[in-house]
Every structure is written in C-alpha cells, then in structure tokens.
Amino acid sequence: MTSLIIDLPRIKQDASRYILERTCPGGGFCFYRLDEPSPQDTYFALATLDLLQVPCDAEPTIRYLHALQHPDGGYASLVQAFYVLSSLQFLRCQPLSDPSAEVEHLTMQVVDLALRPADASASFCHALYQLATLRAILGLEWHDSQRTAILQAVDAFRQKDGGFGVESATLPDTYLAASIFRNLCSSVPLDSLIPFLRACEHPLFGFTGKPDTALFFLEYLSAGLALCQELAYTPTFPSACLSALLRCQTDTGGFGRAHLAIASMDNTYRAIHGLTLLEQMGVL
Template structure:
C-alpha cells in the first residue's frame, strides 16, 4: 500500500537524474557518481522499473584501475554494489584491493585510537564488499572485526559511540551478520523496542524525539532482521511519506531536500513495511 502511493512519481524522479554519459546525479548535471548511481539502481529495483544500463555499466567499469582498485572504500563500495545490481562484473579482479580496504578499516580503529561514529558504517561496507567479491576471511580477521564492532556495544543491546543509536546499531548488526557473528537477539530486540515511538514510529535514541528518515529505516530493518514487526508500523509509514517531496523524491525530514540516497532509504523502509522483507535493505546499508 505504501509503495503504491509513490511508485510512478518516484520512478520519474530517479530516471530524470540519469546522466547521458551513464550513471546518475541527483542534481541533474552530467556528473555521475557511484554514490548516486548505487542508490538510483537500488531504488529502481525496489520499484520494479527497468533502466537502460549499458552506459551506466561502462561508466562504473571505467572507474577501476589496472590493479583492481576502485580507490577509497566508499567509491569501491558503491561501484561494486552497483555493478552487482546490474549483473555486470568489473574489468579486473578486485579481491586484493578489497582485502587491503578491510585491513585499513581494522588498522585505523584499534584502541586507543578514537572510534568515529561512521566507523560502523565503514565496517559494514567493508564486510559487504568481502561478501560481494567472494573474499574468504581468515578466522583472525573475523575475530578482529567482531571485536571492533563490540567495542561500543552497550548493556541495553544497542551500539554507538556516544551512546547507542538506531542507525549505528543497524550498521553494527549488519556487519556482524555478514561475518557470521550476529549479536544476541534478545538484548537487541529490547533496544529496538526502547526506540519505538507512537507518533513517528521510531526515534534515534531511547527517550529522544529524532524522527529522521535514517532512524525509521534502521528501526524497520532491525525489526525485520529480528523477525518482528514494528509496534507502530503505520506511524513508520506515515513518517516516511511525510518526507516525500513534490518531485517524487524523498528527503531526510519533512522540510529537507530530496536526494537519491534518502529516496532509496525511504523505498527500502516502505518495502519492508509492505512485505516484511528487509534482506536487501539490511544487506545494502548506506
């Protein structure tokens, strides 16, 4: 029901941002980025809308160096996952480059070095790349990745640098799942329930009033990962739909500016609410 209310207009919003040279750009210039391209392709797949992908695949494949690298972690993540959505392989084997990125993520966040909030997101992206490329992780690396995730685990079942938050918890849970070390579900479920809100569906932290789109997305995804439904599913859907703009895209908040990233998060959340299926939403976090 929720997706039916936005399908046609949102598909038009996305396709209008396709670049003549391939890929997508949310501000509608011929300046495609892997970031925008990934979120556009992920959204179109949810909507069941086709895209003439030849130029987009060529654009993405052109970003790879001869040694298999696509550059920094974000660019590698968005490029390889975009190619995966298109069913097109990269020109060169990226396995060694992905392994190097995993080592960088681990090396940059060992105590006593500060652990940044975005580290959970980066860790999840690195683990996603290992899955996407079929990279076999050694037991010692799996142990290190698990320890890194648990560094800012909290007694209430959540994860976060400055106290537990839904979005950091979603990224941590996703990463742990990818390496076969999922957290204990009872504590996680209790934390997710503590973030539920009858007006907005979810807030970012227990007792707060932060109904940003990424928190609704995280809460819905975590509920489905736990095999449950949000207590206030209707409120979740309405909060997401209030972020929809006249263009058909979605913003982070009701008064924000639509982007391809937020549009993808919104569609993932609505699809979860429609069908109770979040495997794609959890496996392809922002």
Template sequence: MQGNGRLSRLVKGLPLGSSWIGGVARYVLDRRNMDGGYAFCQGLESNVQDTYYGLAILDLLGVPPPNIEETVGWLRGFKEYDLYSSYYVAKALRICGEEPDVEGLRGFIGSLPIVHGEFRVEDVYVEAASELHPVYMVVELAGLAGVELDRERLIGWLLRFKNRDGGFGIHRYSNLNATYHAVASLDRLGFPVGSLRETLSFVRACERPSGGYTATPRSYGVYMEHVYYGVSLLELMGEDPGFPEETAEFIHGCRNSNGGFARSSLGISTFEDTFYAVSTLEKMGRL
C-alpha cells in the same frame, strides 16, 4: 548533462501499482545523465553514490534501468580511490548484473587494517553515517570479493561497542546508526543477532507510537535514516515494527512533489533518502 523526458516515459505502462511509485521512478529516471550515471539533482555531474542509490531504487520498484550498458561503462570507468567509492561501484555493478573487479577488490580489502581487527575509532571517515559504517562496508565488500575475514576476532571487537542499554556506539554513547551497522555486520559474520535481546529493547525504546524511530531513546526528531535503521534492525532480529501504519504515514509525509523523498517533511529530495523510504516501505509490505 542530464537525462530528459524520454526516460520518464519508460515507466508508462509498467505495472508500478499506485501513482506515487510511478512518481518515484520518474524522479530517478529524470536524473539519469547522458554518461549513464545518476545525480539526485538535475544538472549535477554523475556521482557513484547517487548512481548506486538510483539503481537500487529502480531495482526495488522492478523498473529496468535504461541503457544499462552505458551505466555499466560509466561504473567501470570510475576510478575508485577509497572505501566508499569502492563499495558503491561494486554494489551498483551487482545491481546491473555485472561482477566488480574482484582481484582489485581483494587487493584493496587486504590493505585495510580493519580486516585484521586493527580498526581504531579515529580511522572513521568524515562521510560515515556512523562510527561503525566503514566496518559494515568492509564486511559486505569482503563477501562480494570472496575475502575470508577473521570472523571471531571481528565479532569480538564489534561486541565491545555494545553498551549497557543494549545499543552500540563509541564512548558508551549508543545511537541507532551505529547499532544498525554493528548488528548488520554481526549478522553477515554469522553471529546470531536474534540473541541480542538488550539490543532489541534499545531499538524498541527508539520506536515512536506516532511513527518512525529516533537516533536515541531520548531524542525527539524522527528522520528518514533512523526509520530505515530501526525497521532494518527489527527485520534482522526477526521482529516486526510496532507501529507500521504510523511509520508508513511518516514516510509518505516526507514525499515531495518531484516524486522523491526527503529526510524530513521539510527537506529536499535525495536519492539516499528516497532509497531509505522505498526500502523501508518494501520491508513493511507497503509497496
């Protein structure tokens, strides 16, 4: 059961800046369900991934979530069954100012082979954004739960996926998705990612003067997730985007009339792509 216009009225009078920002807030608030969760499309049941992204978008915009106690209750009642649901529940609760079930998280993390450096590429989940996405999630969850990892072993294992072109990926195939998840994991593990100069060159090779980033240097299509990964990688390495104005134009070209952002100019709005868009604009100082 979806929310209603009363929620969108919550953004009126708030210092949201330009009108497109208010449109984004309304897009999210109008997709809050009565149970406290969120779904990117009106009429769908709440799901934990969209609830996290919806809360994260509102947090970036400085808009307080309505009836946050209902959202916290929905998150507390959600039965985590895998790495992804555990990750999104924990992250969403933190945005709400609540702590996740730390003891439960510790037990879950301790049961994962990748915590002990035993991760295998065939263990990658179908839903993964890249082959190294699960590792990134575990590293971040471990930080939230205060679980000590074998940092040196994990760092050494991750660096094995660094290819000759500086990018990361399995089977010697570098891509921006895996490169982001590898570098972000290394950064959280305390590795000086600014020293990865070949990786920086790989990211620059994926950067397009017309705006945005591609999955590989030889790819043509620019999509929202690659823009987010590219700008985020540069931020991790202490660098700035080479074409910020053009990249901002690409992002705004993916904004739909409902206020949300899509993966490309011809796509439908999703919470995930809207988060990528708003987060990237924030990183570039364009909120």
C-alpha cells in the same frame, strides 16, 4: 494491517520518475541533475530501481562504473569500491578486473584501524559495515584474525543500554552492527538487540534515533525497519511508520530526510526500502 488508505502504485511511480530524471547522459546518476554522476548517487538510484523493479538503460552506467576501476583492479577508496561494486551487482555485471586483491588490501587497512580502538568513530563504523558487505558480495572468506579484529571493533561500540554507537547508542549504528554480525556469522544473539529496538519506537514517528527522544529523521525510521527485518520483529506502530515516511515525499517524487526537506537519492532509497519492508511484514 494499517487503516491508512494510500495510493502505493502512484507513490512508487513518482519515486521512479524522480530517479530516472536524474540519469546522466554519460552514465550514472546525479541528484542535482547535471552530467556529474557520483558512485554514491548511482548506487542509491540503482538500489531504488531494483526495489521498484523498474529497468533503466544499463550500458552507459556500466561504462561509467567500469571507468572508475584502476588498471590494477583497485579503487580510490573503500567507499568508492563499495558503491561501485554494489552498483555493478544490481546491474548483474562484473568489474573489468578482479577486485579481490584490492579488497584484501582494504581489509588490512581496516583491520589495522580496528586494532586501535581509540580511533573509533561513526565513519569507522560505516567503514566496517561497507567492508563486511563488500566481502559478502564478492564471496571472500575472512581469516580468523581478521574476523576477530572486526568483531572486537564492533563490540567496542556496544553501549550499556544494549545498542551500539560512538558516544551513545543510536538506531542506525545498531542496525549497522547487526548487519556486520550477520555477514561475519557472529555468535552474538541478535535478539538481544530487541529491547533497544523497542525503546526506540515512537507512537507518532514509528521510530526515533535514541531511547527517550522524540526527534524524527528518515534514517531513523529506515534503520528501525531494517533492524526489524534482521530480528524478525514486527513494529509496534506500523501506521505511524507509514505516515512519517510518506510525509517525507516531495513534489519531485523523491524523498527528503524529513517533512519539507530537499529530496535526495539516499533518502528516496531509504523510503522505498521502508515501504518494501512494511509490505513484506504484511502491515500494508
């Protein structure tokens, strides 16, 4: 148990106010508070409200999300499909048209890239994660050849220290790899990632992005706590995790990437998700 005394209900109330104040009149959410919603802001807003168990007026947002789907069931990109379909899942609502054919098409594109490891990049790692998550949401089975190509692509990111990343292993990329392995029911023993996770722990920040470094950003802490959940591992410095996380909350109620940074939808989600995980681990 942490010895810190915090007003958790107020922290969550301020965060929910931050999100709800950024609801767009025409549906969706926009972090800079104009009526210019984006699928990304909408996804992180709904994910945060879901964690906080705070309701919102769903109908305008459902109409906004439905309007982003093409008549043939497709979307502008994998990224848009991920954010829209994930958002609809939070709202317990189906898309207007079955997106399965579109997701299969996107899968073929990603698998084609996976067969060319020289093209591997950080954005490609995120694409692998989004595709694996999207197929899990829709309950789509993998063909053996697709599954093999994706797992081999992820394995290409494996570094000598046991973590995953493009040029060197990072905690966020290692979490993405673990999530992909889980969604694809890989035989890779996830507990093999624990030494890398432990090497990223830090007594002042809870977690840092790479072993033997002392740089803090909220995405490092968020990935560290999420990976702890994946591996059923209790963080060594829970009080440091909590202190570092709370320093990221701004006067708006939202959370920034670091202390004194501007709040954003994605970082507010990371913070509330982190708090939720600390509660579930029994360290709050």
